[in-house]
Amino acid sequence: MSETSATSLPVTEPLPAPAPARLVDVASLSMEALTRFVTEELGERAFRAPQIYRWLHQRGATSFDEMTDLSKVLREKLRARAEIIPLVKDVELRSIDGTIKYRWKTRDGRYIESVYMPSEDRRTLCVSTQVGCAMACGFCMTGTMGLKRNLTPSEIVAQVHAVNREVRKNEGHETLRPLSNLVFMGMGEPLHNFENLKTALAILQSQDGPNFSHRHITVSTVGLVPMIERFGKETDVKLAISLNASTDEQRSKTMPVNRKWNIAALLDACRKFPLRQGRRITFEYVLIKGFNDADEDAHRLIELLKGIPVKVNLIPYNENPGLGFHTTGEERAEEFRAILADGHVAAYIRRNRGRDIAGACGQLANRGETQAGADSTT
Known part of the structure; x- marks a missing residue:
């Protein structure tokens, strides 16, 4: 390749980093919406949704760490994809x-x-x-x-x-x-x-x-x-x-x-x-x-x-x-x-x-x- 052809290559700007995925406000979800989120987004079985829902709305949990009957893996998934926004x-x-x-x-x-x-x-x-x-x-x-x-x-x-x-x-x-x-x-x-x-x-x-x-x-x-x-x-x-x-x-x-x-x-x-x-x-x-x-x-x-x-x-x-x-x-x-x-x-x-x-x-x-x-x- 000649020097001329090498220097004529187009200069490209580096691609911007992808925007971080927006976390789901999980306590705003109805039971139906939470079930869809758990099964379709987290790849978990549907019975997990009522477990999470009860932690949020019966016990008033303010963090996923409180949800001790959920597996550590599921809690990590929740932290990565969702959030609880307390007052x-x-x-x-x-x-x-x-x-x-x-x-x-x-x-x-x-x-x-x-x-x-x-x-x-x-x-x-x-x-x-x-x-x-x-x-x-x-x-x-x-x-x-x-x-x-x-x-x-x-x-x-x-x-x-x-x-x-x-x-x-x-x-x-x-x-x-x-x-x-x-x-x-x-x-x-x-x-x-x-x-x-x-x-x-x-x-x-x-x-x-x-x-x-x-x-x-x-x-x-x-x-x-x-x-x-x-x-x-x-x-x-x-x-x-x-x-x-x-x-x-x-x-x-x-x-x-x-x-x-x-x-x-x-x-x-x-x-x-x-x-x-x-x-x-x-x-x-x-x-x-x-x-x-x-x-x-x-x-x-x-x-x-x-x-x-x-x-x-x-x-x-x-x-x-x-x-x-x-x-x-x-x-x-x-x-x-x-x-x-x-x-x-x-x-x-x-x-x-x-x-x-x-x-x-x-x-x-x-x-x-x-x-x-x-x-x-x-």
């Missing part, structure tokens, strides 16, 4: 009424909050489904954040696992699942993250998981009307509607969603909602002084709810600095409840929990989004 406890705040608010840090540095509310007959956890919220309700602190992102199924479920561990440790329970009830009323609009919510609910209700009864799970929505129909068809848990007004004019002032789906459209969806025998839809009505707590509001509410099996939770507003709203007094709240009762509407004044730690309804503002680590964990 990290950032802050724990305790109320004088026994409520505990937890702030969790996600792997990408976001912060979410969950609220544990123990009582004599139940242990309830209020669960978040999004970082922030896009609904922008004018009386709610979470709405001031805007929507940062949806939570994954594993991040939704991890709140339950983490608080189960906390309750076992703090209260000395031997059962793997001391929590008895779940309410999806934390940060975010659950039906705005429906697919991840649905997967999380399937995990939480699974017999190979925490095995919560459908009777002990409630999902609250501001009124995403098309999603209410899907929610009724594709899940079997209880529905709560955040109503908070007796006229469209009122509701549109504080709840922008009403400008797209007004009260009539919302109540029509509720009338069509498939209810199990004996079950009712819960309507949440935040009582705001001088805004929606007049006798006329109560009478209009009676008319609006006719023909729907309901119970109404009256929630005296939890005041938030800078939002300009004030709470209805106890006497006025009782008068409002009595009018509803006279109109044959089952109504209850809900006891607000965790006000002193900003853990009550509408107070989850997630200071960590702008002030990470400012509070110390107790």
